[in-house]
Amino acid sequence: MFESARLGGQHQLDEFDCGNEALNSWLREQARRADSSGIAHVYVWTPIREQKVRAYYAICPTEVIRNDAGISGSLAGGYSRMPGYLIARLALDVSFHGHGYGAHLLLDALDKAVRAAEIGGGRLVVVDAIDDAAYEFYKHFDFIPVKNRGGRLVMKMSTAASALRAV
Numbered sequence: 690m691f692e693s694a695r696l697g698g699q700h701q702l703d704e705f706d707c708g709n710e711a712l713n714s715w716l717r718e719q720a721r722r723a724d725s726s727g728i729a730h731v732y733v734w735t736p737i738r739e740q741k742v743r744a745y746y747a748i749c750p751t752e753v754i755r756n757d758a759g760i761s762g763s764l765a766g767g768y769s770r771m772p773g774y775l776i777a778r779l780a781l782d783v784s785f786h787g788h789g790y791g792a793h794l795l796l797d798a799l800d801k802a803v804r805a806a807e808i809g810g811g812r813l814v815v816v817d818a819i820d821d822a823a824y825e826f827y828k829h830f831d832f833i834p835v836k837n838r839g840g841r842l843v844m845k846m847s848t849a850a851s852a853l854r855a856v
C-alpha cells in the first residue's frame with residue numbers, strides 16, 4: 690500500500706498529521722534541512738504513485754555512554770561507550786493509526802539501522818519516545834527503558850536483526 694523512500698523534493702509534507710504537533714512541524718519545517726545537512730536521514734511513506742507523505746522516520750548515528758544512560762551490563766557487553774543508531778522520530782498519519790502500519794514503520798526503521806550497522810558497526814538501537822503513549826508503543830516491541838534518561842529506550846542491534854529475520 691505504501692512506498693518507502695528517502696525524503697525528496699517531490700514529497701508533499703503540508704497535510705501530514707500524526708496527532709502530535711511537534712512531530713508534524715518538524716517534518717514540515719526541519720526534516721529537509723536535517724536530511725540534506727547529514728544530521729539525520731529522513732525516510733517517508735507515500736501511497737503508491739502519490740507524493741503525499743503519510744508516515745516518516747528519521748535515523749542518525751549515536752553513541753550511548755553506559756553510566757550516563759544507566760543500562761545493564763548485558764546491553765553494554767562490558768563496554769563503557771557503545772555506537773548505535775537513533776530512531777529520532779517516527780510517526781504515522783492519524784488516518785492510518787490502529788491497523789498495524791505503525792509496527793511496519795518501526796520494522797522499516799529497524800531495517801535501516803541493522804543495514805547501517807552491518808556496514809559500519811553499532812551495538813544498540815536507541816529510540817526517544819515523545820510521550821507516554823509512544824513509550825508504551827516501544828515497550829510493546831521489547832525496547833528496554835534506560836534508567837537515567839526519561840523517554841529513552843534501547844534494543845540490541847542483534848535483537849533487531851533477529852526480529853527482522855523472523856518477519
Ligand SMILES: CC(C)(COP(=O)(O)OP(=O)(O)OC[C@H]1O[C@@H](n2cnc3c(N)ncnc32)[C@H](O)[C@@H]1OP(=O)(O)O)[C@@H](O)C(=O)NCCC(=O)NCCS
Binds near residue numbers: 779
Ligand atoms: C506510534 C504509532 C506509530 C503507532 O502506530 P499505529 O498504527 O497506531 O500502531 P499499530 O496499529 O501498528 O500497532 C502495532 C502494535 O502496537 C501496539 N500499540 C500501538 N500503540 C500502542 C501504545 N501507545 N501502547 C502500547 N501498544 C501500542 C498495538 O496494540 C499493536 O499491537 P499488536 O501487534 O500486538 O496487535 C502512531 O500511533 C503514531 O504515529 N503516533 C504519533 C507519533 C508517535 O507517538 N510516535 C512515536 C515515536 S516518538
